[in-house]
Amino acid sequence: MTQEPRMVLVRQNILKQNDVTARQLRERFREAGVFVVSLVSSPGAGKTALLERTLTRLGGTHSVAALVGDLATDNDAVRLARSNAPVRQITTGTTCHLEAAMVETALAGWDLGRLDYLFIENVGNLVCPASYDLGENLRLVILSVTEGEDKPLKYPTIFNSADVAVVTKIDLAAAVEFDYHAAERNVHAVRPGMPILSVSSKTDAGMDDYLEFLAARLAEARMAARP
Amino acid sequence: MHELSIAMSIVDIATEEAARLGGRVSAVHLRLGALVGLVPECLLTSFEMASQDSPIAGSRLVIEEMPVMAFCPQCGGERRIASIQALCCSECGSPTPQVSQGRELELVGLEIES
Numbered sequence: 001m002t003q004e005p006r007m008v009l010v011r012q013n014i015l016k017q018n019d020v021t022a023r024q025l026r027e028r029f030r031e032a033g034v035f036v037v038s039l040v041s042s043p044g045a046g047k048t049a050l051l052e053r054t055l056t057r058l059g060g061t062h063s064v065a066a067l068v069g070d071l072a073t074d075n076d077a078v079r080l081a082r083s084n085a086p087v088r089q090i091t092t093g094t095t096c097h098l099e100a101a102m103v104e105t106a107l108a109g110w111d112l113g114r115l116d117y118l119f120i121e122n123v124g125n126l127v128c129p130a131s132y133d134l135g136e137n138l139r140l141v142i143l144s145v146t147e148g149e150d151k152p153l154k155y156p157t158i159f160n161s162a163d164v165a166v167v168t169k170i171d172l173a174a175a176v177e178f179d180y181h182a183a184e185r186n187v188h189a190v191r192p193g194m195p196i197l198s199v200s201s202k203t204d205a206g207m208d209d210y211l212e213f214l215a216a217r218l219a220e221a222r223m224a225a226r227p
Numbered sequence: 228m229h230e231l232s233i234a235m236s237i238v239d240i241a242t243e244e245a246a247r248l249g250g251r252v253s254a255v256h257l258r259l260g261a262l263v264g265l266v267p268e269c270l271l272t273s274f275e276m277a278s279q280d281s282p283i284a285g286s287r288l289v290i291e292e293m294p295v296m297a298f299c300p301q302c303g304g305e306r307r308i309a310s311i312q313a314l315c316c317s318e319c320g321s322p323t324p325q326v327s328q329g330r331e332l333e334l335v336g337l338e339i340e341s
Contacts, residue, residue, distance in 0.1 A: 005253045005338040010244050014236050014257075014332045096229055128229045130264045131332065156311040157264035160326075189313045192322035 018132055021100035025135030030225050032112035035218040036120065038134050040158060041142035042151070043124030046168035048076045049201040050142065051121055055083035057211060062116040067106050069098040069123045076121065086110070097128035100135055116218065126155040137221050138214075144169045145178035149186055156190040164195045166210065171200040230265055233332070234273035234288075240334050242282050252283040254338035260293045260331040261311055267292060286338075295329030 013019060029036050039047045051066060058064045065086040068076045077089035090098060090106045103120060112118070120136060122129045141162035143151050146169055152159040159165065165187050173180070180198070187196055197213060199206035237255060245252045255274075259265060267290045274288040297314065299306040301321035308326075309317045316323050 005340045007256075007336050007338050008244075008248055009336045010240070010334050011336070012240055012244075012334045014233060014240065014334060017236075095232075127264055131229075153312045157262050160262055160311070160314070188322070189315075190311065192314055192324040 015131060018100050021104055022133035022135040025100055025104060026137075028112065029118070029135060029137070030221075032115070033222060033225065034112050034115040034118050035138070035214075035221050036118045036134075036136040037138045037140055037214065038120040038122055038136040039140050039142060040122045040126070040129045040162065041124060041144070042126045042147060042155075045124070045142045045144040045147060046201055047121050047124065047142055048079060050166065050168055050199065051119055052080055052083055053199075053201040053204070053207060054119065054211070054214075055080060055085040055087075057207060058117060058214075059083055059085055063114055064117045064119070065110065065115055066119040066121065067103060068121040069102070071095075071123060092123055096123060096125050097132055098122050098134060099132050103134050117214070126151070126158045130158040130161045138163045138217055140164050140166055142166050142168050143183065143187070145173045146176050149179050149182040152183075152186040152190045159187060159190045159194075162191065162194065164197065164213070165191075167196065167198040169200060169202075170198045170205055171203045230269040230273040231277065233265060234270060234277040237274060237288070237334060238277045238281050238283060241286070241337060244334075244337055245283055245339070248337070248339060250339040250341040252286045252337050253340050254287045254289050255283070256289045256291065256335040256337070258291050258293055258331045258333045258335050260329040261295050262326065262329040263332050265332070291335070293328055293331050296327050297323035298325040298327055299323050 041047050055064050067088050069090045069092055071092055074089040077087050080087040088106050090102050139162045141159055197210045199210050241255045271288055278284050295308045296305050297308050299316035299321055301319045306316045306318055308314050308323055314323055
């Protein structure tokens, strides 16, 4: 006689392994006093250009380093190395996002205690990176003016997972008739209250405010980490 | 876009649990939040592929979709949000940044035939 199937409760988070590793990373970052910023955007939105400017500008006064994720090629790492900051490439193969374990592996041998900022550039993708915690303090989502104001509405999950939005390529805003207020409305529709910054990595417009924002967050994190 | 790798994790966890519990798994129950960004149809197809040659081959994936709920400061309680394109209270329209439900990606339980 076959019995009715019985239901057994398991209650296990599918991404538990990633979450556990991310938690360990976050604790390591906190102990080391390094502020970790991850960057997510669609391909071509200007992550690498922004990071290049960020590393160059911060490099004079702070200790900075970066990890860059890409499906293939180390072009971005080569580009970023021009800033003289330590840069490591994470080549993901066909994986569409970074996972905490990849970050952990890529950090091997680095003395995190000497760093002020660590930047992690995710694979250009507005879908998959949303679910994967990397242990970062701040997730920065980039929206370039050439992409259109409705990107947040098309990719609400990633915008909702972010802590700050940065509008890039603002030197092109007039040429593409970018409507800043519409973009702001859309960002806030999917993530109410999220701070929005605007920059041009080419002309440096907005970079001071953006770097001040990062500095304030670094200071806050260090204050909070004090025993 | 990464539904297959998620499906493989589901199969792994279910297989582990099944080995521990004993018996044949006939269904895997999953809770999926609307903010996770996974497409249920894709996940079902991926699960079939991922489970094919595994010890839980032939089992069904049952997905319970969890709508996004958030605390509405205006109403002073948990409310459904209007949509994931508009994170505001479905009743009064106030912005609702404090999400309380909708990020679940959890294997809730297994149906086991002994």
